[in-house]
Structures are given as C-alpha cells and as structure tokens.
Amino acid sequence: MQIDIGPWQIRNYRAGDEEALARNADNRNVSRNMRDAFPYPYRLSDAREWIEFATSQSPQTNFAIAADGEVIGGIGLVLQSDVNRRSAEIGYWLGEPHWGQGIATAALRAMTEWAFAEFDLVRIYAEVFEWNPASGRVLEKAGYQLEGRLRQSITKEDQTIDALLYATIRE
Numbered sequence: 001m002q003i004d005i006g007p008w009q010i011r012n013y014r015a016g017d018e019e020a021l022a023r024n025a026d027n028r029n030v031s032r033n034m035r036d037a038f039p040y041p042y043r044l045s046d047a048r049e050w051i052e053f054a055t056s057q058s059p060q061t062n063f064a065i066a067a068d069g070e071v072i073g074g075i076g077l078v079l080q081s082d083v084n085r086r087s088a089e090i091g092y093w094l095g096e097p098h099w100g101q102g103i104a105t106a107a108l109r110a111m112t113e114w115a116f117a118e119f120d121l122v123r124i125y126a127e128v129f130e131w132n133p134a135s136g137r138v139l140e141k142a143g144y145q146l147e148g149r150l151r152q153s154i155t156k157e158d159q160t161i162d163a164l165l166y167a168t169i170r171e
C-alpha cells in the first residue's frame with residue numbers, strides 16, 4: 001500500500017525503517033499521548049518488533065508516515081469485532097520535529113478515505129487524552145466530530161484523566 005499526500009507518503013513499513021522509527025518514536029511527548037503498548041524509551045528492538053508485527057498482519061492495518069523515504073511517524077487502524085465489527089479505532093503519531101506542518105491532518109484524511117474504501121466500515125473513531133488538544137484539532141480538521149467525554153477512562157503514567165471521543169461516519 002502507498003498513498004501519496006503531497007510531499008509525504010503513507011506506506012507499508014519495511015526492513016531498514018528501524019533506526020528512523022526508533023529515533024522519531026523515542027520521545028515522551030509522543031508516548032504520553034499513546035496507549036501503553038507504545039513504549040518509552042522506544043528502543044531499536046521495539047522498532048524491530050513493531051515492524052515485524054505490522055508487516056506480518058493480515059490484513060495490514062498499520063503503516064508508516066514517511067518523508068523522503070524515511071519514517072517520520074505512524075498511522076493505523078484497529079478493526080473491531082463482534083457487534084462493533086463495522087467500526088475501527090484510528091491512531092497516529094509523528095516525530096516532534098515534524099509537528100505543526102499539517103502532516104497529521106493530511107495523513108488522517110487520506111487514511112480515513114482509504115479505510116472506508118478498503119473495509120466494510122461505517123464508523124472510524126479515536127479517543128484523545130484530555131491533555132492533547134492538538135490531536136482533537138487534527139480530528140476536527142479531518143472531518144471527525146466530538147461525540148463525548150469518557151470520564152476518567154484513561155490512566156497514563158499515574159494520572160487518571162478523561163478521554164474525548166471523536167468519530168466519523170461513512171457518508
């Protein structure tokens with residue numbers, strides 16, 4: 001899979017991405033907004049394991065965001081099951097030097113369109129930690145709507161906080 005979004009790409013992870021992935025991911029300002037499965041510190045071995053996981057998934061739902069061939073972030077879906085089977089959760093992150101250039105918004109728009117075309121989904125949602133207004137803004141710019149506040153649903157690094165639930169529905 002490869003989607004071109006201006007000068008950036010969403011593409012499959014591949015061997016050789018490990019160093020750039022670890023360098024961009026190894027940042028508490030990134031990890032504190034992600035689920036605990038995204039480690040801090042983020043070592044080369046974590047990058048190796050993630051790339052092995054993402055490239056062996058079937059179907060593949062986790063991709064690199066890249067610039068000039070180099071991984072600068074990630075974006076992925078978690079397809080839900082049972083009665084939630086037409087829903088997917090979306091997650092994304094960028095290395096801090098790449099923030100503030102509209103990259104996450106462009107990636108989220110493109111990935112949302114791709115996901116609705118690729119899978120039998122009607123709903124894509126994200127849970128944003130209450131201390132992360134930039135991510136809420138990215139979701140709004142990409143057409144997601146705020147549906148509610150999941151009170152005290154997140155415990156991250158010893159703090160228990162609210163999450164904001166954003167979603168978009170297939171048109």
Ligand SMILES: CC(C)(COP(=O)(O)OP(=O)(O)OC[C@H]1O[C@@H](n2cnc3c(N)ncnc32)[C@H](O)[C@@H]1OP(=O)(O)O)[C@@H](O)C(=O)NCCC(=O)NCCS
Pocket residue numbers: 029030031033034091092093094095098099100101102103104105106126127128129132133134135137138
């Ligand atoms: C959240 C994140 C993906 C944003 O990426 P980005 O490429 O910088 O986002 P964009 O440039 O597309 O848009 C950011 C928007 O947030 C706004 N913003 C930034 N900091 C903000 C803040 N503290 N309060 C409110 N808005 C803020 C920007 O002004 C911009 O909106 P604008 O275009 O209306 O000015 C990036 O900061 C990141 O990777 N954070 C850590 C991981 C993470 O939070 N992942 C999402 C988990 S739900």
